Amino acid sequence: MKEIRRSVAPDDLPDVATRLVREQGLSLAALFAIDERSANGRYLLRYVFTDRAAGSLLTLELPVAHDPGTFPSIAATVHAAALYEREIQDLFGLSPVAHPDARRLVHHGNWPDGEFPLRRDFPLGRKPPRAALEQPFRRVEGEGVFEIAVGPVHAGIIEPGHFRFSVAGEPVVNLEARLYYVHRGIEKLCEGETPERVLFFSERISGDETFANSLAYCEAAERIAGIEVPARARYGRVLFAELERLTSHLGDLAGICLDTAYGFGAFQFRMMRGWAYLMADELCGMRFLRSVDRIGGLRRDFAAGKADSLHGQIARIRAELGDTSALIHANNLFIDRVETTGVLSAEAAADLNVTGPGGRASGVRYDVRRDFPYAAYGELGVRVSEHNNGDVNCRMNVKIDECLASLDLMDQALDAMPDGPVLAAVGPLPPHRGAFGLVESPRGENLHWLETDADGNVARYKVRTPSFCAWPALCLAVQGNVVPDFPLINKSFNLSYAGNDL
Numbered sequence: 001m002k003e004i005r006r007s008v009a010p011d012d013l014p015d016v017a018t019r020l021v022r023e024q025g026l027s028l029a030a031l032f033a034i035d036e037r038s039a040n041g042r043y044l045l046r047y048v049f050t051d052r053a054a055g056s057l058l059t060l061e062l063p064v065a066h067d068p069g070t071f072p073s074i075a076a077t078v079h080a081a082a083l084y085e086r087e088i089q090d091l092f093g094l095s096p097v098a099h100p101d102a103r104r105l106v107h108h109g110n111w112p113d114g115e116f117p118l119r120r121d122f123p124l125g126r127k128p129p130r131a132a133l134e135q136p137f138r139r140v141e142g143e144g145v146f147e148i149a150v151g152p153v154h155a156g157i158i159e160p161g162h163f164r165f166s167v168a169g170e171p172v173v174n175l176e177a178r179l180y181y182v183h184r185g186i187e188k189l190c191e192g193e194t195p196e197r198v199l200f201f202s203e204r205i206s207g208d209e210t211f212a213n214s215l216a217y218c219e220a221a222e223r224i225a226g227i228e229v230p231a232r233a234r235y236g237r238v239l240f241a242e243l244e245r246l247t248s249h250l251g252d253l254a255g256i257c258l259d260t261a262y263g264f265g266a267f268q269f270r271m272m273r274g275w276a277y278l279m280a281d282e283l284c285g286m287r288f289l290r291s292v293d294r295i296g297g298l299r300r301d302f303a304a305g306k307a308d309s310l311h312g313q314i315a316r317i318r319a320e321l322g323d324t325s326a327l328i329h330a331n332n333l334f335i336d337r338v339e340t341t342g343v344l345s346a347e348a349a350a351d352l353n354v355t356g357p358g359g360r361a362s363g364v365r366y367d368v369r370r371d372f373p374y375a376a377y378g379e380l381g382v383r384v385s386e387h388n389n390g391d392v393n394c395r396m397n398v399k400i401d402e403c404l405a406s407l408d409l410m411d412q413a414l415d416a417m418p419d420g421p422v423l424a425a426v427g428p429l430p431p432h433r434g435a436f437g438l439v440e441s442p443r444g445e446n447l448h449w450l451e452t453d454a455d456g457n458v459a460r461y462k463v464r465t466p467s468f469c470a471w472p473a474l475c476l477a478v479q480g481n482v483v484p485d486f487p488l489i490n491k492s493f494n495l496s497y498a499g500n501d502l
Contacts, residue, residue, distance in 0.1 A: 001372050001438060002056040003465045008047075008073055012160035013062055014048045017047060018077040026058065027353050029438075030447050031171040032094045032462045037066060043258040045093060047081075048436070048447070052371045058493055064094055070481040072211070079390050080353045080469065086272070088377045091118040106180050115170040117188055122190060140166035147389060148483060152181050154355045159497035163229060170482045175475040181502045190461040193428055195221055195295060195450075198407075202448070203290045205463060208251075211244045212441030213448070213499075214293040218448035219374055219437035221295045227424050229375075233275035235299030235417040237375040240302075241439070242406040242413070246317075247276045248358075248442035248494075249406075254492040256396055257328070272317050279313050282306060297423035325400050340393040342489030344477040345390060354473045356466050357398040358442020358493050362390035373456035380412050383481040390477075395492040428456040436470045441465055443496065446468070465499035 005485060020026045026049040034044045047060040058441050064071050073096035075082035085096035086105035093116035096102060104111075110133040129468055137147075145168050152160035160181035161312050166174040186205060190198045215237060224230060229237075250273035257265030277287045283302045291299060303310070328334055344354065349362035360365060363386075368374070370382040385401035387394040397401035434451035444466030453459035474493050479488055 001374070002054075003059060004056065005059045005061060007431050008060045008062055010062065013026050013047075013060070013072050016060065016075050017081075018073045019057070020049050020354070021078050022379075022433065024051075025053070027350070028078055028080040028084075029057070029353065029445065030449070030464045031464070032464075033064075033088045033089070033118070034451070034460050035092065035118065035428070038120060041197075042066065043069075043092060045094075046449070047074075047447075050372075050445075052366050054333065060126050069093060070095045070097050070132065072097050074163075075099055075101075079351045080488045083468065083472065085197065086397060089337060090116075092116050101444060102488075106148050106183060106214065108180065109133040110158055116231070117185060117499065121186075122180060124191070127421045130162065134383070135178075136179070137176050138146075140148045144168050145173060152178075155291055159501075160195070164481055165486075171344065171480055172478050172483060172486075175478045175486075177471055177475055179204060179497060180501045181496055186502045187461055187463065189195065191493045192453070193458050194460060195452075195456075198450075198461055199293070202463075203293075204222055205502065206467075206496045207288055208248050209244070209441045209443065209446070209465065209496065209499055211240050211289040211292060212446050213440055213465070214290075215241060216437035216439045216441075216446050216448040217373070217450065217461075218295050219439065220435045220448050221437075222426075223435035224429050224433045224450060224452060225426050227296060229297050229428055230421045230424055231376070232301070232304070232420045233424075233498070234302055234376040235413045236291070236298050236301075238377060238380065238413040239417075240283070240292055240374065241293040242409045243276060243283070244289055244441045246282070246403055246410075247273055249403050250276060252399055252491060252494045253396060253403075255494065256338065256392065256488065259491050260334055262328070262334050264329075264396065265324065265328045268320070272320055272324075275313060275317050275320075277312060282309065282313075288344040294423060296423070296426040298391070299423070301416065303414065307417075310414055311411060314407050314410055318404065318487040321400070321403055321407075335393065338396060338488070338492075340389075341392045341485055342481060342492060343390045344473055346388070348473060348476050349390070352377050353469045354444070354466075355469070356440070356442070356472060357385075357395050358470050359444060361387045361394035361398045362384055363388040366445070368438055372438050374439060376413065376416070378417065378475050380409055381410070392488055392492040400405060431456050436458075441466060443468075443470070443494070443499075463502055465496060467495040467497075469497050471500060 029050045030048040043064040045062040049058045090106040115128045148165040150163040152162040162178040164176045203214045207211045249449045253268035254266045280287045346363040349359045369377040383405045386400045437448040447464045449462040451460040
C-alpha cells in the first residue's frame with residue numbers, strides 16, 4: 001500500500017480537501033490528531049484520503065498551535081469530516097472554526113469542560129469531577145411534531161445507545177443517535193504500552209470484529225518493522241478473516257428475518273452460524289478468534305491437518321445457504337417488508353464514506369480486499385457484490401453474496417496454502433515510525449494508525465472502524481420510514497457500539 005504525505009497550510013486546507021473529494025474523487029478515510037507538544041510545541045492533524053482507483057493513501061498534515069488551538073473546519077463541504085472534527089474537539093481541546101454543528105460528541109454532560117484526555121499531559125489515572133452540563137438534541141419544530149426517546153438502555157442484551165426520533169404522524173422526520181455510553185479510552189490506554197500489549201487491546205475493541213482489528217493492527221506494526229509475513233500465515237489470515245465475515249453476516253441475516261417475524265429464516269441462518277462457530281472451535285477453540293494473530297504472522301499453524309474437515313463443513317454451509325436464500329426470496333410477504341425500506345442514497349453513502357455492505361448496497365463499488373490487497377487477497381481475487389437500491393433488501397442480498405464469496409475464498413485459501421512457517425521473527429519496532437493498517441472488516445473499511453516512541457513502544461494508536469462513518473448514514477436511512485421500521489433498518493446495517501465508542 002503506497003502512502004503519500006503532504007503538508008498543508010490552514011488557509012489552503014478547505015479548498016484542497018474539497019478539491020480532493022469533489023473533483024479528484026478521493027474519500028476522507030480518517031482524520032485524527034497527535035499531541036507533539038513535547039517535541040515541537042504543537043499538535044499535528046492528519047487528514048487521510050483514499051485513492052481507490054490507484055490503491056494509495058494521501059495524507060495531508062496540518063500543524064496546529066496550542067494557542068489559540070483552532071483549525072479550519074472542512075465539514076461544510078467534506079461532510080465525512082464532521083464527526084472527526086467534533087471528536088478532536090472533545091479529546092484534544094482543539095476547536096474547528098466554522099463547524100456547522102460543534103456540539104460535544106464523545107463527552108456527555110457529566111464530563112467537565114477543560115479536560116481533554118488524549119493530550120499527553122492528561123494522566124491515565126485521572127478521574128475528573130462530575131459535571132452537570134446541558135447536552136441538547138437537535139429540535140425539529142412544527143405543528144404535530146413529537147419526540148420519541150429510545151434508550152440508552154434497551155430491552156435486549158445489546159450495548160447502550162440513545163435514539164431521539166422526531167415524528168410527524170407516523171413518518172420519522174429526523175433521527176439523532178447519541179453514543180459513547182461505553183467509551184473505554186482505548187487509545188489513551190495504549191500510550192506507552194509495548195506493541196504486544198497493544199495487540200491485546202486491539203482484539204478487544206469489538207467482539208465481532210476481533211480478527212479484523214487485530215489484523216489491521218498487525219499490518220501496521222509489520223509495516224513499521226519492515227518484515228514480510230510468511231506465505232502460509234498470509235493464507236491463514238484470509239481463512240480467519242472470511243470465517244469472521246461469514247459468522248457476522250449470518251447473524252445479521254438471522255436478525256433481519258427475526259425483525260420481520262420470519263421465524264423459519266431466522267432459525268436457518270442461526271443454525272448456519274452455529275456451524276461456522278464449530279469451524280472456529282476446530283481451528284482455534286475460540287468463536288471470537290482471539291489469540292490467533294501475532295505481529296509477524298499467526299500464533300501457530302491452526303489449519304495443519306484440518307483441510308479436509310474444513311472443506312466438508314464449508315460445502316455443508318454453502319448448500320444450506322443456497323437453499324435458504326432461494327426460500328426467503330420466494331416469500332413475497334418477506335420481500336415486501338424489506339424492499340424500499342431504509343433507503344440510503346448513493347450520494348449520501350459516498351459523502352459519509354459508508355463502506356462494506358452498507359455502501360455496496362447503495363452502489364459504492366469499493367472493497368479493501370480488492371482495492372488495497374493485504375494478506376493473500378492479491379493472489380486469490382475478490383468478487384465484489386453489486387447492488388444499487390440502498391434498501392434493507394439490497395443490504396441483505398449483499399450479505400448473502402458475501403457469505404457465498406467468503407466460503408469460496410476459504411476453500412481457495414485452504415487449497416493454495418503452501419507449507420512452511422506461520423510466524424516471522426520480529427525484533428523491537430524501530431523508534432519514531434508510523435504506518436497504517438487497512439483491512440476489510442465485516443462492516444467495511446477498517447483503518448488503524450500506529451506510531452512508535454523513542455523506545456519502540458506505542459506513542460499513538462488511532463482506530464477508525466467502519467461503524468464510526470456509518471452511524472450518521474443509519475440516521476439518514478430511517479428518515480421517511482415509520483418508527484417500527486427502525487429495528488429492521490438498524491439490523492440491516494448492524495453497526496457496532498463498542499467499535500465506535502473507543
